[in-house]
Amino acid sequence: xxxxxxxxxxxxxxxxxxxxxxxxxxxxxxxxxxxxxxxxxxxxxxxxxxxxxxxxxxxxxxxxxxxxxxxxxxxxxxxxxxxxxxxxxxxxxxxxxxxxxxxxxxxxxxxxxxxxxxxxxxxxxxxxxxxxxxxxxxxxxxxxxxxxxxxxxxxxxxxxxxxxxxxxxxxxxxxxxxxxxxxxxxxxxxxxxxxxxxxxxxxxxxxxxxxxxxxxxxxxxxxxxxxxxxxxxxxxxxxxxxxxxxxxxxxxxxxxxxxxxxxxxxxxxxxxxxxxxxxxxxxxxxxxxxxxxxxxxxxxxxxxxxxxxxxxxxxxxxxxxxxxxxxxxxxxxxxxxxxxxxxxxxxxxxxxxxxxxxxxxxxxxxxxxxxxxxxxxxxxxxxxxxxxxxxxxxxxxxxxxxxxxxxxxxxxxxxxxxxxxxxxxxxxxxxxxxxxxxxxxxxxxxxxxxxxx
Ligand SMILES: C[S@@+](CC[C@H](N)C(=O)[O-])C[C@H]1O[C@@H](n2cnc3c(N)ncnc32)[C@H](O)[C@@H]1O
Ligand SMILES: Nc1c(NC[C@H](O)[C@H](O)[C@H](O)CO)[nH]c(=O)[nH]c1=O
Ligand SMILES: N[C@@H](Cc1ccc(O)cc1)C(=O)O
Ligand code: SF4
Numbered sequence: 001x002x003x004x005x006x007x008x009x010x011x012x013x014x015x016x017x018x019x020x021x022x023x024x025x026x027x028x029x030x031x032x033x034x035x036x037x038x039x040x041x042x043x044x045x046x047x048x049x050x051x052x053x054x055x056x057x058x059x060x061x062x063x064x065x066x067x068x069x070x071x072x073x074x075x076x077x078x079x080x081x082x083x084x085x086x087x088x089x090x091x092x093x094x095x096x097x098x099x100x101x102x103x104x105x106x107x108x109x110x111x112x113x114x115x116x117x118x119x120x121x122x123x124x125x126x127x128x129x130x131x132x133x134x135x136x137x138x139x140x141x142x143x144x145x146x147x148x149x150x151x152x153x154x155x156x157x158x159x160x161x162x163x164x165x166x167x168x169x170x171x172x173x174x175x176x177x178x179x180x181x182x183x184x185x186x187x188x189x190x191x192x193x194x195x196x197x198x199x200x201x202x203x204x205x206x207x208x209x210x211x212x213x214x215x216x217x218x219x220x221x222x223x224x225x226x227x228x229x230x231x232x233x234x235x236x237x238x239x240x241x242x243x244x245x246x247x248x249x250x251x252x253x254x255x256x257x258x259x260x261x262x263x264x265x266x267x268x269x270x271x272x273x274x275x276x277x278x279x280x281x282x283x284x285x286x287x288x289x290x291x292x293x294x295x296x297x298x299x300x301x302x303x304x305x306x307x308x309x310x311x312x313x314x315x316x317x318x319x320x321x322x323x324x325x326x327x328x329x330x331x332x333x334x335x336x337x338x339x340x341x342x343x344x345x346x347x348x349x350x351x352x353x354x355x356x357x358x359x360x361x362x363x364x365x366x367x368x369x370x371x372x373x374x375x376x377x378x379x380x381x382x383x384x385x386x387x388x389x390x391x392x393x394x395x396x397x398x399x400x401x402x403x404x405x406x407x408x409x410x411x412x413x414x415x416x417x418x419x420x421x422x423x424x425x426x427x428x429x430x431x432x433x434x435x436x437x438x439x440x441x442x443x444x445x446x447x448x449x450x451x452x453x
């Protein structure tokens with residue numbers, strides 16, 4: 001990644017005192033890897049330019065073997081729904097095209113925009129419909145809408161700040177076309193009738209305590225009481241501040257992200273962790289990120305899965321302003337997944353995201369160290385808006401066909417992986433059964449096969 005090194009004057013660069021051979025030997029032996037080892041594996045050796053195809057295969061093989069030892073041949077997926085509450089956000093992350101300027105949502109803005117905000121009642125209706133189709137989990141990640149507050153008390157505190165109001169990034173709900181309600185109201189609405197609610201990233205948790213002296217733990221405890229069941233570890237991007245300064249200067253810093261995740265763990269919430277890579281960062285930053293996650297997991301043990309998210313560049317400010325010329329290559333994707341598996345010796349599952357990679361490459365990544373194939377999601381906005389085109393839905397039938405085609409065992413899982421169901425490819429109907437109202441009915445009418453299903 002010479003581009004990044006040259007353009008940004010980063011302090012951290014992919015230079016080490018380690019050799020590729022030593023790092024590979026340690027990886028094969030199952031020894032705990034250092035950041036330098038990680039860099040050697042991610043670069044296939046800093047002793048030469050570019051990715052060496054033979055060395056890359058060695059890294060992928062080591063990761064695939066480790067995957068087989070740790071989790072065997074099962075490939076898991078979850079029957080879930082994405083229900084994002086709002087796209088209003090002023091944080092301004094340069095890799096993101098999911099958000100819309102919050103001012104556009106104001107009653108008198110006169111701006112016609114593609115964004116949306118759902119009231120708690122609207123969220124409730126979307127979830128009710130998805131539950132009747134058999135979903136287990138509701139995933140909800142949203143923009144930081146200025147009118148969103150934890151609860152009525154939080155509204156009062158935020159309203160007490162003098163102008164400029166955006167000192168605490170707050171405007172009262174009356175200013176907007178649609179009132180998103182409070183975080184607690186949204187939690188209650190989305191967790192009703194037994195849905196497992198996976199929501200409130202560290203960035204959202206920060207928004208839920210902004211302008212107060214409340215701790216992340218206070219917030220997560222109250223969110224959990226209102227129905228939150230697990231936490232998405234997005235907003236991680238690259239957990240090295242010199243990279244965050246370039247791609248998301250308005251976002252919480254690395255220390256805050258870690259603090260929020262530790263708080264979620266203290267409250268007893270399972271959580272995922274992510275990395276969003278393939279933009280301005282180099283392999284040293286990627287390896288340093290893995291170390292932050294591994295240390296966090298040493299302290300908490302609550303991370304159920306690690307999710308590498310390849311940067312989707314097409315319609316993002318980073319790309320449109322010429323700051324980057326594209327995303328990661330597939331070789332980099334393979335190595336990111338493989339080194340995640342090898343480095344994170346304390347995280348059991350590594351996810352392959354079909355939304356980011358597509359089916360074919362997503363399946364290939366299941367032989368590079370990944371063992372989870374994401375979820376049905378039923379709708380998708382983050383990748384689509386960034387110019388991705390891999391679709392918004394996979395049925396249980398799609399999953400079974402793809403996973404069996406690569407010789408692995410399809411398993412429907414709960415979010416925390418504790419409940420699992422090995423899916424018999426011959427069974428009919430072929431739908432989810434773990435959701436509170438799931439009875440095996442295929443998730444979507446359009447996906448129902450003609451006669452035999
Ligand atoms: C869109 S945000 C929504 C939740 C909340 N606003 C936050 O930042 O945590 C969720 C995550 O989507 C991922 N994301 C956003 N834009 C992306 C892109 N262009 N390519 C890949 N991942 C992206 C980032 O990792 C981000 O943290
Ligand atoms: N990788 C992506 C995910 N993964 C999250 C899963 O769908 C699921 O919520 C998690 O495994 C917890 O059970 N979701 C997306 O919407 N987009 C992705 O790229
Ligand atoms: N929001 C992320 C995906 C994601 C969601 C929940 C998770 O636990 C992990 C990853 C995206 O689409 O880019
Ligand atoms: S990544 Fe999240 S915080 Fe950043 S602009 Fe997008 S929605 Fe807002």
